Every structure is written in structure tokens, then in C-alpha cells.
Amino acid sequence: MSRYTVAFAGNPNTGKSTLFNLLTGMRQHTGNWAGKTVVTAEGQFTHKDHTYLAVDLPGTYSLYSNSADEEAARDYIIFEQPDVTLVVLDATSLERNLNLALQVLEITGRAVVCINLIDEARRLGIDINLKRIAKRLGVPVTAISARGRIGIDELLDQIERVATGEFRAEPLKITYNDEIEQGIAELIPMVEQTVGARYPARWIALRLLDGDHSLLASLKAHMGRKDIHVSEEVASHGITACH
């Protein structure tokens, strides 16, 4: 029996902790306002033959290092490399919520998109084409109501398929304009040489082009002194390439 790690990511107030509590039997703080989960919580659940370590991350609108919460969520996904990143979306504001899903998919294809509050969406007459979204994103997409306990088994089956590698993701790749793509292409070999194959080189190159010093600091901290010098070269190149 294997144990897989599932990280719960998503915008604030999308029901991550409600789902986390339902699956793990724990009692993480929930409520109808944003920013309740401030410390990453861990709990365990079982589905069929496997045990899962669930990790409830703070809610974030992006992984762009705008706040300590975003850095914590980003660092967890990049450095802890969960077997599955579960992106919990609010069915009633999908457009805004999908932004974070796209960012996660730039980092990892080992993801499941879970559209929560489907009860509320139905009440409002919002019709969601799950198949089309799944096709575009290239990862499993399921609709649930964590509070109403709807769709949970199907969600767990999808988590299992990604965790075991049965599902082969083809995550949507965002193509940027020529200038940015050229910068990424120039940086990727340097990033790969510096951080190795373990980390998502394209995403790191993109963040460096954006001048993300916080990511650089985290990379340094996780990789030890040996790579600091090279990382700085990469960063200055990236930041110069941007201007």
C-alpha cells in the first residue's frame, strides 16, 4: 500500500479546508471569509488501496510571491513536489479561479482540478462543461460540493489516477509573446544546469524574467551555498533579458 501526498491549492474561500476536513476527519478552520488557513495543515485519508497525506495550503490568488502565503504555497509545490496538486476552484467564479490552475499547470502536470461549490453554481444556473475544460487543461477535472458531499468518490478516483501515474497528463502549455519566449529559451539551459532536472526549468525561467527575487531566495535556501553564485548569474541575466 503506497502513501501519496496531495496538496490542496486554490484561491481563498474556495472550500479547501472544508474538503480537507471531510476527507481527513480533522477540524481545520473554515468560514465565509478569505485567509483563514494561515499555517499549512496535514492530515491523512484512505481511498481504495492507498493512503494519502493531505496538505491544506493557504488560499492564494497566484504563485507570484506577492505575499508570505503565496510563497508558502509556491515553495510547497516546487520543493516538496506532492504526488498530486489538487487545485480547488469556486464554480461561481471560474474565470478568476482558473488563473491559479494555469499557474499550477505551468509547474506540474501532476494535478487534478476540482470545481467546488457546484451546488451554488447550479442554484445560480451556471452550466459548466467539465469535459471541455478537462480537454483544454489536459488534467482531470471534476465537480464537487465539499459541503454537500457531492462528487467526492469521483474526485478521489481522479486523484488516484494521477497519483499512481495511470493518468498521463498533457498540461496546457501557455505560449507567451516572441520576446518572452526567446528569453525563456535562453534561460532554460542555464536554469537546468543550475538547479538540475528536478525543478520546472521553464517556470523558473519565466519567474526570473519577471524579476522574482523571492523565488531566487527560496531556490538558494533549498539548494545550499554551492549554487548561490550561479543562481545570481542566472537571475541577473533573466532580469536583464526582461528590460
Ligand SMILES: Nc1nc2c(ncn2[C@@H]2O[C@H](COP(=O)(O)OP(=O)(O)OP(=O)(O)O)[C@@H](O)[C@H]2O)c(=O)[nH]1
Ligand atoms: N455552498 C457551498 N459552500 C461551501 C462548499 N464548500 C465550502 N463551502 C463554504 O465556503 C466557505 C469557505 O470554505 P473554507 O473551507 O474555509 O475555504 P478555504 O478555501 O479553506 O479558505 P481559505 O483558508 O481562506 O483559503 C465556508 O463558509 C464553507 O462552508 C460547497 O461545496 N458548497
Ligand SMILES: [Mg+2]
Ligand atoms: Mg482554509
